[in-house]
Amino acid sequence: MNTSVSVKDLTLKFGAITVLDKLNLDIGDGEFLVLLGSSGCGKSTLLNCIAGLLEPTDGQIFIKNKNVTWEEPKDRGIGMVFQSYALYPQMTVEKNLSFGLRIAGMAKDEIDRRVARAAEILQIGPLLQRKPAALSGGQRQRVAIGRALVRDVDVFLFDEPLSNLDAKLRSELRVEIKRLHQNLKNTMIYVTHDQIEALTLADRIAIMRGGVIQQLDDPMTIYNEPKNLYVAGFIGSPAMNFFKGEITTAEGRPAFVTNGVTFMLDGYKAKGLLQPGTKAVLGLRPEHITVDGPEAGNTHQAVVEIEEPMGADNLIWLKHAGQSMSVRIGGSRRYRPGTQLRLSYDMGVASLFDAESELRI
Amino acid sequence: MTAISSTNTNLGTSTGAEPRGAKPKKAFSRRNIIIYGTLVVAAVYYILPLYVMIVTSLKGMPEIRLGNIFAPPVQITFEPWVKAWSQACTGLNCDGLSRGFWNSVIITVPSVIISIAVASLNGYMLANWRFKGADLFFTILIVGAFIPYQVMLYPMVIILRDLGVYGTLQGLIIVHTVFGMPILTLLFRNYFTALPEELFKAARVDGAGFWNIYFRIMLPISLPIFVVAMIIQITGIWNDFLFGVVFTKPDTYPMTVQLNNIVNSVQGVKEYNVNMAATLITGLVPLIVYFVSGKLFVRGIAAGAVKG
Ligand SMILES: Nc1ncnc2c1ncn2[C@@H]1O[C@H](COP(=O)(O)OP(=O)(O)OP(=O)(O)O)[C@@H](O)[C@H]1O
Ligand SMILES: [Mg+2]
Numbered sequence: 001m002n003t004s005v006s007v008k009d010l011t012l013k014f015g016a017i018t019v020l021d022k023l024n025l026d027i028g029d030g031e032f033l034v035l036l037g038s039s040g041c042g043k044s045t046l047l048n049c050i051a052g053l054l055e056p057t058d059g060q061i062f063i064k065n066k067n068v069t070w071e072e073p074k075d076r077g078i079g080m081v082f083q084s085y086a087l088y089p090q091m092t093v094e095k096n097l098s099f100g101l102r103i104a105g106m107a108k109d110e111i112d113r114r115v116a117r118a119a120e121i122l123q124i125g126p127l128l129q130r131k132p133a134a135l136s137g138g139q140r141q142r143v144a145i146g147r148a149l150v151r152d153v154d155v156f157l158f159d160e161p162l163s164n165l166d167a168k169l170r171s172e173l174r175v176e177i178k179r180l181h182q183n184l185k186n187t188m189i190y191v192t193h194d195q196i197e198a199l200t201l202a203d204r205i206a207i208m209r210g211g212v213i214q215q216l217d218d219p220m221t222i223y224n225e226p227k228n229l230y231v232a233g234f235i236g237s238p239a240m241n242f243f244k245g246e247i248t249t250a251e252g253r254p255a256f257v258t259n260g261v262t263f264m265l266d267g268y269k270a271k272g273l274l275q276p277g278t279k280a281v282l283g284l285r286p287e288h289i290t291v292d293g294p295e296a297g298n299t300h301q302a303v304v305e306i307e308e309p310m311g312a313d314n315l316i317w318l319k320h321a322g323q324s325m326s327v328r329i330g331g332s333r334r335y336r337p338g339t340q341l342r343l344s345y346d347m348g349v350a351s352l353f354d355a356e357s358e359l360r361i
Numbered sequence: 362m363t364a365i366s367s368t369n370t371n372l373g374t375s376t377g378a379e380p381r382g383a384k385p386k387k388a389f390s391r392r393n394i395i396i397y398g399t400l401v402v403a404a405v406y407y408i409l410p411l412y413v414m415i416v417t418s419l420k421g422m423p424e425i426r427l428g429n430i431f432a433p434p435v436q437i438t439f440e441p442w443v444k445a446w447s448q449a450c451t452g453l454n455c456d457g458l459s460r461g462f463w464n465s466v467i468i469t470v471p472s473v474i475i476s477i478a479v480a481s482l483n484g485y486m487l488a489n490w491r492f493k494g495a496d497l498f499f500t501i502l503i504v505g506a507f508i509p510y511q512v513m514l515y516p517m518v519i520i521l522r523d524l525g526v527y528g529t530l531q532g533l534i535i536v537h538t539v540f541g542m543p544i545l546t547l548l549f550r551n552y553f554t555a556l557p558e559e560l561f562k563a564a565r566v567d568g569a570g571f572w573n574i575y576f577r578i579m580l581p582i583s584l585p586i587f588v589v590a591m592i593i594q595i596t597g598i599w600n601d602f603l604f605g606v607v608f609t610k611p612d613t614y615p616m617t618v619q620l621n622n623i624v625n626s627v628q629g630v631k632e633y634n635v636n637m638a639a640t641l642i643t644g645l646v647p648l649i650v651y652f653v654s655g656k657l658f659v660r661g662i663a664a665g666a667v668k669g
Contacts (some may be wrong), residue, residue, distance in 0.1 A: 053562050074568030085560035090581040099577075100567030147567070 002029040003065070004187040005050060005155055012045055012058035012211075019045045020211040022059070037208035038234070044192040046208075047157050049078050050189065056199040064154060074100070076155075079148025083160040084326045085140040087132040087147075094128040099145050118146040121180070138169045145180070158190040162197065174200060196233055199223065207231050224349060229358040232351050238315060240283045241325040244355065247278045256282050256352070261321040264298045268347040272361055279355035286315065286323050286328040290344045291335075299344045304335045318343075418442065418638035425633050441632070445588055445639035449632075451622035458639055461619025464600055465646075467530050468615055472537035473594040477587065484549025489561050499550070506543035513540075513605055516590050521608065528610040533623055536608055537598050545590055552586040553579065592654050596647040616643050 007025040011018070019042045027033045035043045040162065048054040052063055052073040060069045068076045087096050097118060101111045119125040122142045132140055141161055148156055157276075161177075162170045177203055181188055192198055198205050199219045207214045207222065215227040226232035232240050245258030247265075254265040254274040263282060265274065300320065308315040308330060316327045316335055320343070335341060352361045387393075411431050418441050447457040454460075486492065486498055503659070517536060518527060526532035564574045580587075605615040618641040620643045624636045635637070 048562075049560075053565060072568075073566045078566065080563065080566045082559040082563060084557055084559050086557060086563040088560065088564075088578055088582075099564075099569070103568045105574055147563070151567075227631060 002025065004029040004031065004063065005189065006062040006065075007046070007050065007061045008062070010046070010049060011057045012042075012049060012054065012079055013057045018211065020049070020056075022349060023211065023213065025206065025213065025216070027189065028203075030187055032181050032188045032190065032201055034205045035189065035191045035208060036193065036195060036198040036205050036234075038193060041208045042211040043193075043208055044159055045211075047080075047159050047189065047191050050076075050155075051078055051157055052076050053322045074104075077153050078155045078157055079151045079153040080157040081141070081144045081159065081161045082149050083163055085132070085137075085144045085164070087140055087143055089132055092129050092131055093124065093135070093143050093146075096132065096143055097128075097150050100147070100151055114152065118149040121149065121183075122146050122176075133308045136237060137165050137312055138173060141165065141173060145177075145286065151281060153339045154187060156186050156188045158188065160191055160193070163192070170197075171192075174281050177201065197235065199235075204315065207234060225360065226283075227360055229283075229353045231355070232253045238286050238326050240285050240326070240351070241289075243284075243321055243323070245280060245282065246282050247274050247352075248276050252307035257282065258282065259322040259331075261300060263345065263347075265347055265350075265352070266298070268350055268352060270352070270361055274352075274361065278361070281353045281355055283292045283351035283353065284325075284345060285349070288346055288349045290346070291316070291327055291333070292342050293344045295342075298347070301340060301343050302343055304337050304339045306337060306339060307335055309334070383602075383630060398435070402584070402634065414637045414641055418634050418641055420634055422630075422632065422634065441634035442642070443637040444632075445635045445642060448625045448633055449639060450626055450628060451611075452626050452628075453622075453664075458616060458619055458623070458642055461614055461616035464530065464609075464613055464619075465616040468533050468537065469595060469598045470517075471543070472534045472598050473591060475534070476538045476541040476545055477590050478595055479650050480590070481549045481580075481583075481587070482543030482575070483542070483546040485579055487546070487550040488553035489574070489579075490558075490571065502543045502546055506547060510540065510603065518607065527608065530609070530613050530614065533608045533613070533615070535602050537601070540604075542595055545594070548590060549583075549586060550591075552583060556582065588623070588654050592650060595650050599646050 003026045004028040005025075007023060010020050010023045010025075012020040023046065025046075025251060037043050037195050041198055045054060049056050050063075052068065052071060056069070060067055061265075062068065063076055073080075087093075088099065091099065094115060097115045098111050101114065115128070116125075119128060122145060124142050124146060125137065127135060127139060127143070132143070135143065141164075141226070144161070147157050158177075162173055165173065174197055177190075181201075190197075190201060199222075202219055204216060205222050206216045209230055215231045216220060217225075217227075220306065222231065222235055226235060229242075233242070243256075243258040243263075248255050248262075250257075250262055250264065254268075254270075254276075256263045256265055268274075302318040302320045304316055305319055305324070306317040308317070312331045314329050314331050314333060314335075318325055318327065353359060354361055416433055417425060417430060419437050419439070421436065421438050421440070424435060445457055446459055446462075448455060483502075487495055521527040521532045521535070524532075524535075526535065560578065560582075561574065564578045569577065599615075600617060601615065602617045602621065605618040608614065609618070610650040620639055623639050
């Protein structure tokens with residue numbers, strides 16, 4: 001894999017606050033990388049450093065194997081799309097698109113050609129003579145993408161481009177961005193705190209927390225094998241159920257016990273040794289728990305507390321092993337509160353974390 | 362049957378038995394009387410002096426001696442206006458306000474242009490190009506905005522004398538430019554800071570540098586604040602008296618100082634009509650600025666209010 005963008009030991013401090021701490025990241029050519037994390041974890045800061053809008057305190061940035069750490073944003077071969085669109089309000093859409101090209105002194109017909117191409121790709125041709133104020137949110141964001149498109153760059157940077165849009169528009173544009181990436185095959189770095197966006201768009205997801213990348217993997221690995229407790233809790237909606245307990249042995253086989261309830265760990269793909277006596281946290285996704293399935297070794301009884309029908313799915317909240325947990329089942333299966341039901345688990349997709357280090361066992 | 366139902370409807374609307382649509386408001390409620398009463402009193406309070414000035418400036422001296430200052434002129438004459446403009450005497454010369462008017466124009470125009478140009482650049486740098494020591498610079502500027510002018514008069518005189526421009530129009534232009542700087546810079550900096558930062562970042566990614574961003578992005582979307590700065594500067598500099606007295610000589614007196622000298626000259630009879638006309642002429646420029654820019658201003662705010 002050829003690297004397109006490479007971040008080496010990047011450190012950024014605002015005065016005494018360290019926002020990014022010795023961060024390393026290699027992004028492949030044509031890869032769609034999503035930076036995912038909660039608010040304030042340094043996603044925008046990292047993106048701004050790559051764009052050259054913020055000066056790093058330490059470290060280097062390479063784009064196309066060229067050290068661009070001291071380069072101006074315009075010389076880095078990047079285009080950027082911002083959350084608030086950041087269109088120039090006094091210019092028409094056409095002028096917005098061509099602004100950078102005009103500044104660079106490009107020939108008129110070449111500018112026209114590129115604007116026309118971007119307008120065609122994004123289907124904003126009829127809007128070219130309008131001012132941004134006369135556009136809807138979705139149209140504005142398209143223009144903002146177009147402004148990056150006309151510059152014919154290697155790397156696209158997106159900073160939460162869809163978070164100002166309503167849910168329906170967001171899913172439409174999400175598909176469009178994915179289509180754009182498939183057609184253009186540029187490298188794209190995309191910041192979001194929406195995990196659906198991350199899971200659907202990304203080739204790889206980097207989950208950030210406090211300026212540190214927690215896990216960098218493809219979406220399925222992140223979802224199925226979270227490296228630590230934070231990632232496990234962050235990805236998935238509704239969130240993973242966690243049980244605090246201890247690893248033991250039951251009937252001569254490894255098991256997990258919490259509040260007197262025993263979960264057999266048959267089928268769990270442990271990375272290391274399941275040492276009995278280790279304090280641990282068991283994570284079970286709501287969608288990986290079976291309700292009233294075939295009677296197998298690993299079953300428990302529980303009582304329904306609340307039911308949340310969501311159309312396609314039905315989310316059931318139960319009290320189990322002394323704590324609240326949720327289970328997701330098909331939308332057509334209804335359980336009234338108070339109903340007794342039987343839970344069974346597939347340990348092949350469960351997660352077990354060391355309670356102290358919070359790392360996956 | 363029809364008759365009954367129609368009276369019913371009438372009753373219903375006249376008593377408002379069933380509330381529907383906009384709530385009817387009484388024209389002469391106590392609240393309205395108080396509001397409009399206060400407004401009228403305030404308006405009269407401000408307009409009456411202006412009325413007296415205009416009326417008096419259009420009367421001849423015999424009519425004024427009759428003593429009724431509120432009476433409209435019996436015989437309208439523009440003699441006092443002409444005299445105020447071109448013949449009224451100060452203690453030194455007798456060529457009216459015209460000399461002062463042109464002095465004021467020569468002082469105001471460059472002072473306004475230079476101070477706004479420099480201050481807007483300062484504000485732009487402070488807001489968007491955070492240079493080293495920007496915070497210190499800004500603090501000093503704010504402190505500067507609050508130092509009373511009187512404190513700085515004498516040092517300024519010495520500086521101008523050493524520069525060799527004391528008593529000249531250039532000297533006064535420098536003074537106005539310098540003294541307008543803190544408050545204007547503050548104004549521009551705060552306005553630019555309030556603009557979305559991403560606009561600036563987008564322009565940088567587009568390859569625009571310091572001047573391109575200033576002239577092609579910032580300036581066009583900041584017209585309202587430029588109009589505000591122009592109003593502040595034009596009226597402030599035109600109305601200035603203190604600096605005019607201190608930093609100029611009779612030849613270069615601005616209009617306000619000239620006016621003061623005409624009104625306060627103690628030769629012969631006091632010509633009230635000429636004095637009033639002279640005062641009105643002097644006040645005309647700020648008045649026009651308010652009217653013209655008021656319109657621009659409203660339009661500017663409306664244009665800026667629409668989010669881009
Ligand atoms: N100019 C600044 N001065 C000081 N601290 C800053 C500055 N800009 C950002 N920070 C801090 O750096 C941290 C990371 O900010 P950043 O904008 O990168 O977060 P983010 O991950 O993009 O969050 P969000 O999802 O809310 O956009 C935050 O804690 C923020 O308070
Ligand atoms: Mg951000």
